[in-house]
Every structure is written in structure tokens, then in C-alpha cells.
Amino acid sequence: MTDTRGSVHRDGEAPFRHAPGTxxxxxxxxxxxxxxxxxxxxxxxxxxxxxxxxxxxxxxxxxxxxxxxxxxxxxxxxxxxxxxxxxxxxxxxxxxxxxxxxxxxxxxxxxxxxxxxxxxxxxxxxxxxxxxxxxxSAHLGTAVTGVPGAPAWNELTTFESERAAKFYASVFGYTVEPEISTDIDCTTLNLEGRPVADIHGVGNTLLRDRGPHWTTYFTVADLDDAVDRVLHLGGQILRQARDSAHGRTATVADPEGARFALLQSPL
Incomplete structure (x- = not known):
């Protein structure tokens, strides 16, 4: 999930400027x-x-x-x-x-x-x-992604993916790649041939107090250790650790209730 999601600029190199829509x-x-x-x-x-x-x-x-x-x-x-x-x-x-x-x-x-x-x-x-x-202008944005402690990915959870994808494609110029599946409603947004975000449609099963929302994934070196630290620091576990095609993930919240996801990429 992280290999095409961002760039690192090293000391001495020109800062990375994100292309529109990224x-x-x-x-x-x-x-x-x-x-x-x-x-x-x-x-x-x-x-x-x-x-x-x-x-x-x-x-x-x-x-x-x-x-x-x-x-x-x-x-x-x-x-x-x-x-x-x-x-x-x-x-x-x-x-x-x-x-x-x-x-x-x-x-x-x-x-x-x-x-x-x-x-x-x-x-x-x-x-x-x-x-x-x-x-x-002076602040170019995130300078590193996909390493422990940095953002890895963004994912939209909404009612259905096709309508949402059409909106974001119209605003930012993405190309849309639906997942061909009878039981999963998922669409990937691509920019210049690179995936930049996923959209998951879940019908009417969204939590009433949450509604459609974006989730940011942060890379961690050890998911189980990171989940334990979230609890120790006063956060919550919203969705237990699970395996996915992109690695092991868990959804958590900080002490004020801000939700985010943790991702341990496969070796």
C-alpha cells in the first residue's frame, strides 16, 4: 500500500512539490x-x-x-x-x-x-x-510517507463508491478504477497512473454519529506494539488487528476520539 503513495526528499535535495490532486x-x-x-x-x-x-x-x-x-x-x-x-x-x-x-x-x-x-x-x-x-507556498506538505510514523494512505468510507468517485474525479482530474467484485464496493482513484486513494461503499451500515468519512493510515513497524501503546496512552481500539492484502491493519482513536488506522506493511 505504501510503495506508490509518496516520496522522500533527502537532505540536500530540492523539497518535493506535490502534483495537483495528490x-x-x-x-x-x-x-x-x-x-x-x-x-x-x-x-x-x-x-x-x-x-x-x-x-x-x-x-x-x-x-x-x-x-x-x-x-x-x-x-x-x-x-x-x-x-x-x-x-x-x-x-x-x-x-x-x-x-x-x-x-x-x-x-x-x-x-x-x-x-x-x-x-x-x-x-x-x-x-x-x-x-x-x-x-x-512556503510549506510544501508531507515530506515523507510510508515509513514508521508517517502517513501511508487515505481511504474514504461512504454509502456507495461510484457517486463519490465521480465527484472527486470531476474536482481533481482522477481516473477511476472500480474493483470488479460482486460483494465489495471499492473504487481506486488514480492520478497519472498512480493510485492515490481508495473509496469504499458500505451502504447504510455507516455509524449514525460518524457518517461518510476519510481515514488516514499511518505506517508502524510493529502493529501489536503500536496497538498496545494506543491503549496505554489513553486511546481506543475501534477495529481489532486484521490481515489485508496490503499488510496488517487496525483502526484506533486518540483520547479525543479522532480515528485513524495503523498499517504494518508485509515484509
């Missing part, structure tokens, strides 16, 4: 950012660097000096879920936000500037799943 960042907005940072620091070994501070208090998580994610304070006047939100790269956030609206989605926040780091918008697709758009 998942380029994951961000968590919470009521208690200090508590959240301590949880993820202990779980993934992250360090934190402040900024940008507009539109609100925010810190970027670093793994071995490379940026991988962000955690900020959820403004009390913004009714957003406590959830990891994937951001997709855009060359022009305002134009992409307009495409979101014209395709039946909603722009809940922005477009607005995040200091000199870039320009963003937070949107929801027609079913209500929340995602972000990022136009990079």
Missing part, C-alpha cells in the same frame, strides 16, 4: 492540542515545530526532521469533526473550491491564507465527508 498533508484540529501532541509524540516519535499561526494556533509534526502532519486548536465557532483530515494539492485553491461547489460539494472554511505557508480550504463532498485543499 494527497499532500494530514491535519488534526482538536480542543486540547497539547494533550494530542503528547499522545502522538509517544506513539509515533514525532517532534513539533510551531506554525503557521494563522488562521489559528498550529504545530507541524516532524519525523527525523521531515514534516509529516499537523495538529491545531479547533476554533470554537467552527463545527468540524475531531478527525484527521487529508488535504489534496491544488495549483489554485480558489479555482478548486469553485469546482467543489459546482460538483455538489460544500466549502466550509476558506479559501484563506495560512500566513506565508500557503492557501487552504476545508470542504465536504456531497455525502458530507470532510477533506482539505492546499495550495503550497
Amino acid at each position: 494527497p499532500c498533508w494530514v491535519s488534526l484540529m482538536v480542543h486540547g492540542p497539547d494533550t494530542a501532541r503528547r499522545f502522538y509524540e509517544a506513539l509515533f516519535g514525532w517532534e513539533f515545530r510551531p506554525g503557521p499561526q494563522q488562521p489559528g494556533p498550529y504545530a507541524r509534526a516532524l519525523l527525523d526532521g521531515r514534516e509529516v502532519a499537523g495538529i491545531g486548536l479547533l476554533p470554537p465557532d467552527r463545527h468540524l469533526p475531531i478527525a484527521w483530515t487529508p488535504y489534496f494539492a491544488s495549483a489554485d485553491v480558489d479555482r478548486t473550491a469553485s469546482a467543489v461547489r459546482s460538483c455538489g460539494g460544500t466549502v466550509g472554511v476558506g479559501p484563506l491564507d495560512a500566513s506565508d505557508a500557503g492557501r487552504l480550504a476545508i470542504c465536504s463532498d456531497p455525502s458530507g465527508a470532510v477533506f482539505g485543499i492546499w495550495q503550497a
Whole structure:
């Protein structure tokens, strides 16, 4: 699952700029950012660097000096879920936000500037799943993926995949690859021949308090150890460890209830 999901830029090389439509960042907005940072620091070994501070208090998580994610304070006047939100790269956030609206989605926040780091918008697709758009300036986004402690993959759980895939393809220019199966409703979104995200349709079995949502997978070296650490740090196990074609995975939540998945890739 991780081999085509991102790039690492090494010291001395030019930073990697994400192509439009590529998942380029994951961000968590919470009521208690200090508590959240301590949880993820202990779980993934992250360090934190402040900024940008507009539109609100925010810190970027670093793994071995490379940026991988962000955690900020959820403004009390913004009714957003406590959830990891994937951001997709855009060359022009305002134009992409307009495409979101014209395709039946909603722009809940922005477009607005995040200091000199870039320009963003937070949107929801027609079913209500929340995602972000990022136009990079000083901050290019996630610098490493697919290694322990870094994002590996993003997956949308929704009512049915075909309609959702059509929306994202119209907004970001993806090609759509449905899985041929009589009992699984799954579609892969591809960009320039590379898979960038999956969409899973689960009918009406979605939790009422959750609804359609994106899930970010983070790579871990040892899934059982990571699950134990989640529990020890005050988190929850939402779906027990299981084997998949991409490796062993488990779905968990942090102390504020933000859901995410852990992935141990096969050797």
C-alpha cells in the first residue's frame, strides 16, 4: 500500500512539490492540542515545530526532521469533526473550491491564507465527508510517507463508491478504477497512473454519529506494539488487528476520539 503513495526528499535535495490532486498533508484540529501532541509524540516519535499561526494556533509534526502532519486548536465557532483530515494539492485553491461547489460539494472554511505557508480550504463532498485543499507556498506538505510514523494512505468510507468517485474525479482530474467484485464496493482513484486513494461503499451500515468519512493510515513497524501503546496512552481500539492484502491493519482513536488506522506493511 505504501510503495506508490509518496516520496522522500533527502537532505540536500530540492523539497518535493506535490502534483495537483495528490494527497499532500494530514491535519488534526482538536480542543486540547497539547494533550494530542503528547499522545502522538509517544506513539509515533514525532517532534513539533510551531506554525503557521494563522488562521489559528498550529504545530507541524516532524519525523527525523521531515514534516509529516499537523495538529491545531479547533476554533470554537467552527463545527468540524475531531478527525484527521487529508488535504489534496491544488495549483489554485480558489479555482478548486469553485469546482467543489459546482460538483455538489460544500466549502466550509476558506479559501484563506495560512500566513506565508500557503492557501487552504476545508470542504465536504456531497455525502458530507470532510477533506482539505492546499495550495503550497512556503510549506510544501508531507515530506515523507510510508515509513514508521508517517502517513501511508487515505481511504474514504461512504454509502456507495461510484457517486463519490465521480465527484472527486470531476474536482481533481482522477481516473477511476472500480474493483470488479460482486460483494465489495471499492473504487481506486488514480492520478497519472498512480493510485492515490481508495473509496469504499458500505451502504447504510455507516455509524449514525460518524457518517461518510476519510481515514488516514499511518505506517508502524510493529502493529501489536503500536496497538498496545494506543491503549496505554489513553486511546481506543475501534477495529481489532486484521490481515489485508496490503499488510496488517487496525483502526484506533486518540483520547479525543479522532480515528485513524495503523498499517504494518508485509515484509
